[in-house]
Amino acid sequence: MPINVTFWCMPEDEAEIFEFIEKDDRVAALLLEYEATVQAEELCPPRQLIERTNCERMFLVLKCHFDEVKFVQYEKGGKTLFGIDAVNSPVVSFKRSLFREKNKLGQGSVSAYPKKLIANNQELVEKSDEFNKWAKGIVSHIRKKTPNWHEYKNYRISERGSKAQEQGMELIF
Numbered sequence: 001m002p003i004n005v006t007f008w009c010m011p012e013d014e015a016e017i018f019e020f021i022e023k024d025d026r027v028a029a030l031l032l033e034y035e036a037t038v039q040a041e042e043l044c045p046p047r048q049l050i051e052r053t054n055c056e057r058m059f060l061v062l063k064c065h066f067d068e069v070k071f072v073q074y075e076k077g078g079k080t081l082f083g084i085d086a087v088n089s090p091v092v093s094f095k096r097s098l099f100r101e102k103n104k105l106g107q108g109s110v111s112a113y114p115k116k117l118i119a120n121n122q123e124l125v126e127k128s129d130e131f132n133k134w135a136k137g138i139v140s141h142i143r144k145k146t147p148n149w150h151e152y153k154n155y156r157i158s159e160r161g162s163k164a165q166e167q168g169m170e171l172i173f
Helices: 011-021 046-053 063-068 129-145 160-164
Strands: 003-008 028-030 056-061 072-074 078-083 092-095 099-101 102-104 108-112 114-119 121-128 168-173
Touching: 003 046, 003 129, 011 078, 028 046, 028 078, 046 056, 078 099, 092 102, 092 129, 092 160, 099 129, 108 129
Parallel strands: 102 168
Antiparallel strands: 003 108, 028 056, 056 092, 072 078, 092 108, 099 102, 114 121
16 A cells, blocks of 8 residues: 555645755755666756656655665557655655646645565565655655645645635535
8 A cells, every 4th residue: 555645736835845855965966768778877966856757756766775766668659658656665755746727726745655565475575664765754844835626625735825725726536
């Protein structure tokens, strides 16, 4: 079962979230897919990846665990691509809460799997304590930054997001 949080937050909130995440200089970001496997030298902080690619989704990884990231190869549109096996890799999946249209804020989410599958005997085992503590810390911080609740109660909203919603901004899934 993953640990996760689903939320809406304003751009100012996102900046504060990434500032918190990047206080740990071991954190790097990865895109969801690549045309070739990624080398450790290519890793960069999340905000740098956003500036470079304007990605909506990314994986966060502690650089010291990068060699444990499991890449999977697949075909898409006639191209060979490499993605990340999120269940079996020490990564946190991060989907940004972005405006989809003017005055329509899309939902964000963060999730991580605390266990990985051992294929030979088909059992789940805990990922490292270091990874799980770090991942839970990110989810906990985002929960603190998004203290308000959407009407469905499973979705969180930042204070700024709630104020913008009161002024007519629409929250979309």
